Amino acid sequence: MQILLVEDDAMLADAVSAGLRQDGWNVDWVTDAISARLATLDRQYAAILLDLGLPGSSGLAVLAHLRERYDATPVLIITARDKLSDRINGLDAGADDYLVKPFQFDELGARLRALVRRSQGRVSPKLCYRDIVVDPSRRHVSKDGAAVTLSMQEYRTLLVLMERRGRVVTRNELEDAVYGSSGTIESNTIAVYIHRLRAKLGEDMITTVHGFGYRLGEAN
Numbered sequence: 001m002q003i004l005l006v007e008d009d010a011m012l013a014d015a016v017s018a019g020l021r022q023d024g025w026n027v028d029w030v031t032d033a034i035s036a037r038l039a040t041l042d043r044q045y046a047a048i049l050l051d052l053g054l055p056g057s058s059g060l061a062v063l064a065h066l067r068e069r070y071d072a073t074p075v076l077i078i079t080a081r082d083k084l085s086d087r088i089n090g091l092d093a094g095a096d097d098y099l100v101k102p103f104q105f106d107e108l109g110a111r112l113r114a115l116v117r118r119s120q121g122r123v124s125p126k127l128c129y130r131d132i133v134v135d136p137s138r139r140h141v142s143k144d145g146a147a148v149t150l151s152m153q154e155y156r157t158l159l160v161l162m163e164r165r166g167r168v169v170t171r172n173e174l175e176d177a178v179y180g181s182s183g184t185i186e187s188n189t190i191a192v193y194i195h196r197l198r199a200k201l202g203e204d205m206i207t208t209v210h211g212f213g214y215r216l217g218e219a220n
Helices: 010-022 033-042 059-068 084-092 105-119 152-163 171-179 189-201
Strands: 002-006 026-030 047-050 075-079 097-100 127-129 132-135 140-143 206-209 213-216
Touching: 002 010, 002 033, 010 026, 010 105, 026 033, 026 171, 033 047, 033 059, 047 059, 047 105, 059 075, 059 084, 075 084, 075 105, 084 097, 097 105, 127 152, 132 152, 152 171, 152 189, 152 213, 171 189, 171 213, 189 206
Parallel strands: 002 026, 002 047, 047 075, 075 097
Antiparallel strands: 127 132, 132 140, 206 213
């Protein structure tokens, strides 16, 4: 899952990015409003973490630009502005949530997961299919009640397939979810992860849709 972090404080951005990546997210980081606008034109993000005090323009201007384009990407404002009027202005401008700095990373992670869950129309924080359960809050996977050990890449691949259960996910979409914009990878890398997931979770869990990609579960 790809997150856009819009934050001009390099130390904070490094810390938040590291924590998010540890939780299984891919993170694109930009430092100003113009870069944020360009990033949202080029990519579709699961959510945006948006600071309000940005060089050249404000986070509220970025938010207004998104909503004017009818872009419904969930936005979590992260800012030092703690006045009630600031919170109201941010939420009324189209933000989905508002978190005041300094914050605990665990709270940021929980709010982010809740935003993405709501945007996908999910009620339960866990993803389930047959005897497979994925708990994103703990990055925990189990099969028939027993824990399953996955690499970060295997986990990210499974998470995308579980979130889009019943739909075909292309290889490019899986590559993007696993590696983000980090660069070129070997053409058979995703196939290797799919092979490993089948070995750990069941050969019939993931279907290859030739010429398109992969699907977990029956077609919707």
